[in-house]
Structures are given as C-alpha cells and as structure tokens.
Amino acid sequence: MFKKLSLAIFMLLFSLQTFAQKKYEWKEASGNGYTYKYVTNDPMNARFYTLKNGLTVILSPTKKDPRIQAYVAVKAGSKTDPRTNTGLAHYLEHMVFKGTDKYGSLDWAKEKPELDKIDALYEQYNKTKDDAQRKAIYKKIDSVSGVASKFAIANEYDKMMASMGAQGTNAFTSFEQTVYTDDVPSSSLNKYLAVQGERFRNPILRIFHTELEAVYEEKNRSLDSDGSKVFETLFAQLFKNHNYGQQTTIGTVQDLKNPSLIEIRKYFHNYYVPNNMGVILSGDFDPDVVIAQVDKAFSYMQNKPVAKYTFTPEVAITSPVIKEITGPDAENLTIGYRLPGNKDKDVLIADLVGQVLTNGKAGLMDLNLVKKQKLLRASAQTFTLIDYGVLYISAAPTNGQSLEEVKSLVLGEIDNLKKGNFDQELITSIINNIKKNKIYESEKYDDRASSLMDAFTSELNWRDQVAYVNDLSKISKADIVAFANKYLGENYVAILKRKGESPASQKIEKPQITPVETNADKQSAFVKMVNEMPNNPSTPVFLDYNKDIQKSMLGKAEVLYVPNTDNQIFRLKYRYKIGSLNDLKQPLASQYLQFLGTDKMSAEDISKAFYKIACNFTIASGEEYTTVSIEGLQENFDAAVKLYEDLIQNVKADDVALKSLKERLAKARKDVKANKGAILQGLTSYALYGEKNKFNNVLSNSEMEATTSKELVDRIKNLNNYEQTVIYYGPASLKDLDSKLKIMHQVPANFAVATPEKVFKQTKQVKNKVLFTDYDMVQAETRWIRNTDQYDAKKNTVVKVFNNYFGGGMGSIVFQTIRESKALAYSTYGVYVQPQKKDQEYYMMSYVGSQADKFNDATTAMTELLTKMPDLAGNLNLAKTQVKKDIQTERITQDNIIFNYLAAKELGLNEDPRKNIYSSVDNIKMEDLKTFHDTNFSGKPYTYAIVASEKRVPMKDLEKLGEVKKISLEELFGY
Structure with missing residues (x-):
C-alpha cells in the first residue's frame, strides 16, 4: 500500500511540475474592433477590456449552461464612507434597487417635487437636536412619503429581472466593494444590459424612509449577533487609524438615525464612475458580440478622477491586546494578527501560513488540536484587503476548558509554526490541494465570475491569480518560518467571547411609519420596453433517467454512473440504507471514525495520507442513509479508495478518543442550545411533528455517555453489510470502475436487515398554538407552520407558481407588503414546502424577523396575507414566466443527475418532474391560486414557532395569537 501511495504522490508532483512549466504572461488581442488583454494559460479564458470612458469589462465565456453570472462592481465600500455618515455605501446599495426617473415611477413630473420636499425635510431633521421637534419633522417625512409613493412603483427592478429569468438578484457591500449581482439567461443578456445601463444613470432615492427602516432592522440583527460584535471589536483593536476598524459597513446607530440624501448622492457621483467600476460576465456568450453591447449600454458614463483613500499608518502592536465580550451565544476565542496589504510581496506566503495552520485535514491545528480533540474546533485563514490583512484565528473550547486554555493551545501551534515543527511535504500537499480546488473553481460559470470580480475590486493583477499555484510552489519552508517569526509575535489581538447576558445596546427605536403605496399592479x-425586447429563449433540457445515467451491478449493489468529460476530478459515494431513524448510534459511529486509525496508521497518518494525494473522504449519517464520500484526482483513485477500505476493514477502537469525543459532543450540545437559529429549527420540528420529533430524536446524554467503543466499531465494520448504492462521477469508464471496485470494495452476498425506521407523523393543526422559547435578543423570530395534505405530483405546478407569487422572493406579495410597504422586517418569506417522500405531507412555513417592538404589527401583517391573498394579475404572469425561464435554462449535470433521479424515486416519479411543470405552467389561472390559498391557508389554524426575549415581547402579545406553550431547551433538544 505504501509503495502505491508513493507512486501516487510522484504522479501528483510530476503533474505539478508540468503545471509549473507553463508561462503566464499578459498578451493583447482584438476582436470586433475592441482591444483586450488576456493571460496566457488562463483556464478561465478571461478577456480584460477598458472602454474609452475607463469602464473595465471582464468576459469569461463558457458554454456549459445557457446562463450568465453578471456583476456590476464598484471599487468603493465602507472604507470610503464619510466619517460623518457611516453606513452610506450600504444605504446607497439598497437604494440603487429603487429605480430611476424612467422606471420605478408612474409619473416622474409629479413624484419629483415630493421627493425634493423629503430631501429638505431630512436635512432639517439631521440638524435638529430636540426630540419633540425631530418627531414632528419625521411625521412630515412620513406624510410626504405617503404622497410620493402614490407615484412610485416598488420592486420594478426585481420584477424586470424576474421576467427575464434572473436568479440570485441581490447586492452586497464590504470594506472596499459594492457589488450588484444577477444570474441571467444567455438569451436575456441584451435586456439585462439595457436595464443596468439605465440603473446606474440616475438612481432615484424613492421610498426612502421604509428602506431605511429595513437597514435599521439589519443593524438590529447585527446587534443581536455575538459573531458580528467579535468581528467588529477585533478590527477596531487592530486598526486604530484605518477605517477597517474605525467604521463598520452598516454604520453607527447615530448615523443611521440621521441620514442625508444629499450625502448619498454625493457618494454616488464621487465613486460610481466608469473608471472605478467593472462589468464582469461569465457564461454562455460570444465575447466579441457582448463587448459591443456593454459599450453601448454604458457609453454615456463619463470618466472623472476618484479620490484615493488615505490613512495614517497603524502603529505597531507591541504587546497582546485582550478584550472580552459577553452574549448569549456559545463561548469562543478569536485571535487576529495584522498583516500587510494585498500588494505586499509577503502576501503569497501569508496564504500558505493560513493553510499550514489549518486546511481542514492536515494543518498543525487540524492534527494537533482538532484531530486529537484538544479543542472543539479551530480554524485559521488570511483575510487580505488592499491596505492591510489579518491572520484570523478562531477556536472553541471543549468540555470543562477555559478560553485562556484555548488561547494557550492556539499560541502553542503558532509557536510550532515559528519553530518550523512541520514537514516540508505539507507545503507540497497544500499546493496539490489548491491545484485541485482551482480545477473546481474554473468548472462553473458563477465561480469564475466571482473570482474575477474579487480580483477586480481588490485591485489584483489577474496574471498573478492565474500563476498562483506556480508561484506558491516556489515558497520554501524557510520562507514560511521567516514570515511567522516576522509577523506573528506578541502583536496579536484576542477576543474572549464569554457566555452571559448581553450588555444593554443602543437600540434603534421603531418610528411611526404609515404603509406606503407599492402600486404592485402598475x-x-x-x-x-424591456419586456418587448426580442430574445430567443433556450430550449429546456429534461433528464432521461434511462439515458443520462448508466447502471451496472456490483454484486447486489446498484452502480449509478455519470462520466466526467471535463477534467480529471472523481467523486465516489457509497450510500448505505441505514441512518438515525434506524439506529441513533449510527451517527455517533460515523463521527467516531474520523478519530480512529488502524494497527499500521494513526488517525493523523490517515488524514495526512489523503491530503498528500489531494483526495478526501467523509462519512455522514442522515435520517435514512449513511453516505461515504471519496473525491479527488482520478490518478489517485486507487490509492484513495484503498486507504478508505483499509481503514474500514482494520479500524481499531480507541477508548481515549471516544472519551474525548464524548466531552467535545457534550460541549457542542451545550453550545448549540445557545444558538437562536438552532432553537428556531427545534421549535419548527416541534410544530411539524409534536413533542417527540425528528429534531430531538437523539441519544440522551446518559445514553451517549454509556456507549462503548466496541458498539461503535462494530457499527463501522458492519456498515458495508447493509443495502447500498454506489454513485460515481468521474473520467473513468463504467467498465474500468466496475473492474476496480470488484477488487477493492467487497459487497456481501446478502444484505443485513436494519432495524425498522422510527416513524414520525406530521401533526394536524386544529387550533392556533404558540410554541415559545425565551432568548436574550433585540429581534423576534416568528414562523407560521401548518401541515396540509400528502404529496401529490399533480400539484407540482400550482405549488411552484404559488411560491413565486406569494412569498418566495423580493418581487413576491409577502416581501412587497411586509418589507417594502410597511417596513416591518428585514427578512420575510412564505413558502409551501414540498415533502421529500411520497407518503409525507406538504407544509406551509412563513417567517418574519422583526424588531421586538414591531412584533404585533409584523404578525398581523403576515396573518392578513395568509387570510386574504392580494389579486395581482401582473404578478401572476411574472411568477409563471419565472418558472418557465428557470426550467428553460436549468442544466442538471454531473452527479446532480444521479441525485435528481434518486429524489424523484423517493416521490414515486420515474421521469424528470420539471417536464410536466413546464408543459402545464401556462394553464395556471388566478382562480387556481385563490382556490389553493383558500383551501390550505385562509382561516386555518397555525402553530407559531417564536424565539424572542420575554422581556421585550410580553406574554399577552403571544396569547393574542393562540394558546401559548413555553418550551424549555431540554424539551426542544432532547438532552
């Protein structure tokens, strides 16, 4: 076995040397009258254009899917916010969705005077200090905003994008970037570009005070997040001068309370200029045609100088800075070291340093701390920005461990790094794995676009990104040790996040807002004009399970096979028909395996062996299946599979490892009970299935503690005796795969019979009930849950259209009403969830996350929509169009073909379900949706799952919704 492994490593090294011999140079070419630059041997075939007005256009064509990931990126973010108006870049990002003088307005001539009044009122509001006077002015703002909204059309941008089949319409703001993102069908690119050209011409700050309230909600969510507090505190201590630490992206409460529309427009005119912006596209298109289209759409923009951000250099940190934060989430440690900016020569080494510390498998902290179970978890990564970077280390204690002990362990591994206590071959292994990840990165059009966009906003040379693996291979162990000793001394900031009551935070009070008009039917x-632009929609491609999947038998196990014709990556899965519903100890056995070795190899040896050959294996137990996944480069298929099979056949019990695992799981259980997201999920499962449900179907603490190594090792060794399906996606032929697996993977003559699955039946809601768990937070999280009927394939189409129409996106009724019109929540939705098996039931899940003082208004608003659904014919047409366009451009490929087939089988289907939806979607009428809504939701009882602070949401408010039951954490989690 070791000889074979050595051969595999040799093959990887040979491949890496071949990779390193390539030349990476900037070249120039032209097409269709446009000159562009490109980098030789770029797997993304990216073209870099600079238009006459300075706009950067980056095009990366790939024909696999008839879609295009599109970004419009601005090299400006919170770093360049004025000190007097923090959060401004983020404000502006929200407002760019509101339209221009050409769209988003019913009558611009009548709307503009009202908006001018609002501008003036906000300036008056900002200069006024007296609270009573400010409230009076805000009342005027609210009143005039109501008048202005009569001439506005909310969400026209979202509706335009939906009508052309866009997905993932959104935007994000960070330190140095504001990015607008859409994933559009190739056939709609002309429409997309027409809209983007108009979108950035003259954004109008309409429906401002309700959108500002959504930003308030976003701020309050950050005030509830211990993770956000840790991040902000760390950066504030690392950067005493620079805006990385002195300003947050979302801004201060004080600045949020005093916005200036004049300052927002000034920011737009200063930074949203072509020489500071980029259009990045990757997908199915002809770059010679597209560049002319982009030029036409954005040629009106005029180049102007952009002021460069300047700052006073940071003073060196000479001794550790220790800060403490308390909050309801689980305790953890964060350490940060300040590093140079992304143009520094040492940045390449910094990336490797992060990987040497943790790469998920064979880093110093992976092997010495996590694999040996000295910590619950640990990670290290470089966070590199233009002016500075940060080595960001995070760790969590195991049971009975203090944060000070965690810090000592982490710093011990930093010390090992500085002393060079790691093998040279670890660097080679890291580079091989990065090489594999680069293959993954270039596979998908959206990943390509994301990499190119990040490089643009970070002002990185793309040649260096293409040559990344080659340049990394030149770094030696001595370079890494020198770097560590240069930058990683007593100059760190450590944040000790302790569990406890959050200190009182400056909360943004709810203003009085009168719901504004959305004119959703206008x-x-x-x-x-955009809708009437010509386009040739793609023809849908449906799966034919009999043709798209090749099948064979490996003994009694079925083999499902799809070839990889693109590259040398393989993915192999053994899918065993046993899970937690059969045996609650099976998931524990799967977890235990990662800490075990054989008589010849320790658990650490096995991790290193997989990592050396750029392969990976995982084992995970779900409710019904336990799945072993092995992936990597095909040239190392034999070595990877034999490594796994040898481990399973010769696994050796380790009582010390099990004791440590139990301690870690005990701490993980304690931590998850402090997570509000997990609490809400537990309440949801309670609402669906009752007191005993899938969420709390776990081993009790005493059952877990009593479990022996022998019990778990027996389960590991017995796993291969159960009914199984072999799934393979890779470059080998099915014949070659079968011949290899017949030797390496022994399937039993007869499968073992698993213990019958535990059955959980969905409950019937007969009256309104409230399931409530108290949590120290500013927000209130509310879900409406209602089980309905058993799965029926005939309902697939109406369910799909209803979700798009009612509450599945930003153009939906729920979003427009609760967020856009009433400003009651930052996040809200309402979806009818399809079961995964034919004998299970659908259920409705609606959600509102609002400030606690908006709880009554928010719950009333959602209940009204569930009681009476607005009738908007235009929105229905939009919902149907979106369903059709999604299907037209969706390409299910790779091993997703197999998983689609398996999912269809669970529903009792023998063909691609999209086929029937596509052929019947045009037949859906408004009366169908109304009947569907009335039958399933209107006037029906619900179970409310609510996580909130009982200090902020009074019991009397909960009782208005239904019979209240307070659920303890022990009831919820089952331990």
Whole structure:
C-alpha cells in the first residue's frame, strides 16, 4: 500500500511540475474592433477590456449552461464612507434597487417635487437636536412619503429581472466593494444590459424612509449577533487609524438615525464612475458580440478622477491586546494578527501560513488540536484587503476548558509554526490541494465570475491569480518560518467571547411609519420596453433517467454512473440504507471514525495520507442513509479508495478518543442550545411533528455517555453489510470502475436487515398554538407552520407558481407588503414546502424577523396575507414566466443527475418532474391560486414557532395569537 501511495504522490508532483512549466504572461488581442488583454494559460479564458470612458469589462465565456453570472462592481465600500455618515455605501446599495426617473415611477413630473420636499425635510431633521421637534419633522417625512409613493412603483427592478429569468438578484457591500449581482439567461443578456445601463444613470432615492427602516432592522440583527460584535471589536483593536476598524459597513446607530440624501448622492457621483467600476460576465456568450453591447449600454458614463483613500499608518502592536465580550451565544476565542496589504510581496506566503495552520485535514491545528480533540474546533485563514490583512484565528473550547486554555493551545501551534515543527511535504500537499480546488473553481460559470470580480475590486493583477499555484510552489519552508517569526509575535489581538447576558445596546427605536403605496399592479413605460425586447429563449433540457445515467451491478449493489468529460476530478459515494431513524448510534459511529486509525496508521497518518494525494473522504449519517464520500484526482483513485477500505476493514477502537469525543459532543450540545437559529429549527420540528420529533430524536446524554467503543466499531465494520448504492462521477469508464471496485470494495452476498425506521407523523393543526422559547435578543423570530395534505405530483405546478407569487422572493406579495410597504422586517418569506417522500405531507412555513417592538404589527401583517391573498394579475404572469425561464435554462449535470433521479424515486416519479411543470405552467389561472390559498391557508389554524426575549415581547402579545406553550431547551433538544 505504501509503495502505491508513493507512486501516487510522484504522479501528483510530476503533474505539478508540468503545471509549473507553463508561462503566464499578459498578451493583447482584438476582436470586433475592441482591444483586450488576456493571460496566457488562463483556464478561465478571461478577456480584460477598458472602454474609452475607463469602464473595465471582464468576459469569461463558457458554454456549459445557457446562463450568465453578471456583476456590476464598484471599487468603493465602507472604507470610503464619510466619517460623518457611516453606513452610506450600504444605504446607497439598497437604494440603487429603487429605480430611476424612467422606471420605478408612474409619473416622474409629479413624484419629483415630493421627493425634493423629503430631501429638505431630512436635512432639517439631521440638524435638529430636540426630540419633540425631530418627531414632528419625521411625521412630515412620513406624510410626504405617503404622497410620493402614490407615484412610485416598488420592486420594478426585481420584477424586470424576474421576467427575464434572473436568479440570485441581490447586492452586497464590504470594506472596499459594492457589488450588484444577477444570474441571467444567455438569451436575456441584451435586456439585462439595457436595464443596468439605465440603473446606474440616475438612481432615484424613492421610498426612502421604509428602506431605511429595513437597514435599521439589519443593524438590529447585527446587534443581536455575538459573531458580528467579535468581528467588529477585533478590527477596531487592530486598526486604530484605518477605517477597517474605525467604521463598520452598516454604520453607527447615530448615523443611521440621521441620514442625508444629499450625502448619498454625493457618494454616488464621487465613486460610481466608469473608471472605478467593472462589468464582469461569465457564461454562455460570444465575447466579441457582448463587448459591443456593454459599450453601448454604458457609453454615456463619463470618466472623472476618484479620490484615493488615505490613512495614517497603524502603529505597531507591541504587546497582546485582550478584550472580552459577553452574549448569549456559545463561548469562543478569536485571535487576529495584522498583516500587510494585498500588494505586499509577503502576501503569497501569508496564504500558505493560513493553510499550514489549518486546511481542514492536515494543518498543525487540524492534527494537533482538532484531530486529537484538544479543542472543539479551530480554524485559521488570511483575510487580505488592499491596505492591510489579518491572520484570523478562531477556536472553541471543549468540555470543562477555559478560553485562556484555548488561547494557550492556539499560541502553542503558532509557536510550532515559528519553530518550523512541520514537514516540508505539507507545503507540497497544500499546493496539490489548491491545484485541485482551482480545477473546481474554473468548472462553473458563477465561480469564475466571482473570482474575477474579487480580483477586480481588490485591485489584483489577474496574471498573478492565474500563476498562483506556480508561484506558491516556489515558497520554501524557510520562507514560511521567516514570515511567522516576522509577523506573528506578541502583536496579536484576542477576543474572549464569554457566555452571559448581553450588555444593554443602543437600540434603534421603531418610528411611526404609515404603509406606503407599492402600486404592485402598475408598470412603467421603460419596463414595457424591456419586456418587448426580442430574445430567443433556450430550449429546456429534461433528464432521461434511462439515458443520462448508466447502471451496472456490483454484486447486489446498484452502480449509478455519470462520466466526467471535463477534467480529471472523481467523486465516489457509497450510500448505505441505514441512518438515525434506524439506529441513533449510527451517527455517533460515523463521527467516531474520523478519530480512529488502524494497527499500521494513526488517525493523523490517515488524514495526512489523503491530503498528500489531494483526495478526501467523509462519512455522514442522515435520517435514512449513511453516505461515504471519496473525491479527488482520478490518478489517485486507487490509492484513495484503498486507504478508505483499509481503514474500514482494520479500524481499531480507541477508548481515549471516544472519551474525548464524548466531552467535545457534550460541549457542542451545550453550545448549540445557545444558538437562536438552532432553537428556531427545534421549535419548527416541534410544530411539524409534536413533542417527540425528528429534531430531538437523539441519544440522551446518559445514553451517549454509556456507549462503548466496541458498539461503535462494530457499527463501522458492519456498515458495508447493509443495502447500498454506489454513485460515481468521474473520467473513468463504467467498465474500468466496475473492474476496480470488484477488487477493492467487497459487497456481501446478502444484505443485513436494519432495524425498522422510527416513524414520525406530521401533526394536524386544529387550533392556533404558540410554541415559545425565551432568548436574550433585540429581534423576534416568528414562523407560521401548518401541515396540509400528502404529496401529490399533480400539484407540482400550482405549488411552484404559488411560491413565486406569494412569498418566495423580493418581487413576491409577502416581501412587497411586509418589507417594502410597511417596513416591518428585514427578512420575510412564505413558502409551501414540498415533502421529500411520497407518503409525507406538504407544509406551509412563513417567517418574519422583526424588531421586538414591531412584533404585533409584523404578525398581523403576515396573518392578513395568509387570510386574504392580494389579486395581482401582473404578478401572476411574472411568477409563471419565472418558472418557465428557470426550467428553460436549468442544466442538471454531473452527479446532480444521479441525485435528481434518486429524489424523484423517493416521490414515486420515474421521469424528470420539471417536464410536466413546464408543459402545464401556462394553464395556471388566478382562480387556481385563490382556490389553493383558500383551501390550505385562509382561516386555518397555525402553530407559531417564536424565539424572542420575554422581556421585550410580553406574554399577552403571544396569547393574542393562540394558546401559548413555553418550551424549555431540554424539551426542544432532547438532552
């Protein structure tokens, strides 16, 4: 076995040397009258154009899917916010969705005077200090905003994008970037570019005070997040001068309370200029055609100088800075070291340093702390920005361990790094794995676009990104040790996040807002023009399970096979028909395996062996299946599979490892009970299935503690005796795969019979009930849960259309009403969830996350929508169009073909379910949706799952919704 492993490593090294011999140079070419630059041997085939006005256009064509990931990126973010108006870049990002003078307005001539009044009122509001006077002015703002909204059309941008089949429409703001993102069908690119050109011409700050309230909600969510507090505190201590630490992206409460529309427009005119912006596209298109289209759409933009951000250099940290934070989430440690910016020569080494510390498998902290179970978890990564970087280390204690002990262990591994206590071959292994990840990165159009966009906003040379693996291979162990000793001394900041009551935070009070008009059934002339633009929609491609999947038998196990014709990556899975519903100790056995070795190899040896050959294996037990996944480069298929099979056949019990695992799981259980997201999920499961449900179907603490090594090792060794399916996606032929697996993977003559699955039946809601768990937070998280009927494939189409129409996106009724019109929540939705098996039931899950003082209004608003659904014919047409376009451009490929087939089988289907949806979607009428809504939701009882602070949401408010039951954490989690 070791000889074979050595051969595999040799093959990887040979491959890496071949990779390193390539030349990476900037070249120039032209097409269709446009000159562009490109980097030789770039797997993404990216073209870099600079238009006459300075706009950067980056095009990376790939024909696999008839879609395009599109970004419009601005090299400006919170770093360049004025000190007097923090959060401004983020404000502006929200407002760019509100339209221009051409769309988003019913009558611009009438709307503009009202918006001008609002501008003036906000300036007056900002200069006024007296609370009573400020409230009076805000009342005027609210009143005039109501008048202005009569001439506005909310969400026209979202509706335009939906009508052309866009997905993932959104935006994000960070330190140095504001990025607008859409994933559009190739056939709609002309429409997309027409809209983007108009979108950035003259953004109008309409429906401002309700959108500002959404930003308030976003701020309050951050005030509830211990993770956000840790991050902000760390950066504030690392950067005493620079805006990385002195300003947050979302801004201060004080600045949020005093916005200036004049300052927002000034920011737009200063930074949203072509020489500071980029259009990045990757997908199915002809770059010679597309560059002319982009030029036409954005040629009106005029180049202007952009002021460079300047700062006073940071003073060196000469001794550790220790800060403590308390909050309801689980305790953890965060350590940060300040590093140079991304242009520094040492940055390449910094990336390797992060990987040497943790790479998920064979880093110093992986092997010495996590694999040996000295910590619950640990990670290290470089966070590199233009002016500075940070080595960001995070760790969590195991049972009975203090944060001070965690810090000592982490710093011990930093010390090992500085002393060079790691093998040279670890660097080679890291580079091989990065090489594999680069293959993954270039596979998908959206990953390509993301990498190119990040490089653009970070002002990185793309040649260096293409040559990344080659350049990394030149770094020696001595370079890494020198770097560690240079930058990683007593100059760190440590944040000790302790569990406890959050200190009182400056909360943003709820203003009085009168719901504004959304004119959801109206349409501007510009939108009509865009909708009428010609396009040739793609023809849908449906799966044929009999043709798209090849099958064979490995003994009694079925083999499902799809070839990889793109590269040398393989993914092999053994899918065993046993899970937690059969045996609660099976998931524990799967977890235990990662800490075990054989008589010849320790658990650490096995991790290093897999990592050396750029392969990986995982084992995970779900409710019904336990799945072993092995992936990597095909040239190392034999070595990887034999490593795994040898481990399973010769696994050796380790009582010390099990004792440590139990301690870690005990701490993980304690920690998860402090996580509000997990609490809400537990309440949801309680609402679906009752007191005993899938969420708390776990081993009790005493059962877990009593479990022996022998019990778990027996389960590991017996796993291969159960009914199984072999799934393979890779470059080998099915014949070659079968011949290899017949030797390496022994399937039993007869499968063992698993213990019958435990059955959980969904409950019937007969009256309104409230399941409530108290949590120290500013927000209130509320879900409406209602089980309905058993799965019926005939309902697939109406369910799909209803979700798009009612509450599945930003153009939906729920979002428009609760967020856009009433400003009651940052996040809200309402979806009818399809079961995964034919004998299970659908259920409705609606959600509102709001400030606690908006709880009554928010719950009333959602209940009204569940009681009476608005009738908007235009929105229905939009919902149907989106369903069709999604199917037209969706390409299910790779091993997703197999998983789609398996999912269809669970529902009793023998063909691609999209086929019937596509052929019947045009037949859905409004009366169908109304009947569907009335039958399943209107006037029906619900179970409310609510996580909130009982200090902020009074019991009397909960009782208005239904019979209240307070659920303890022990009831919820089952331990």
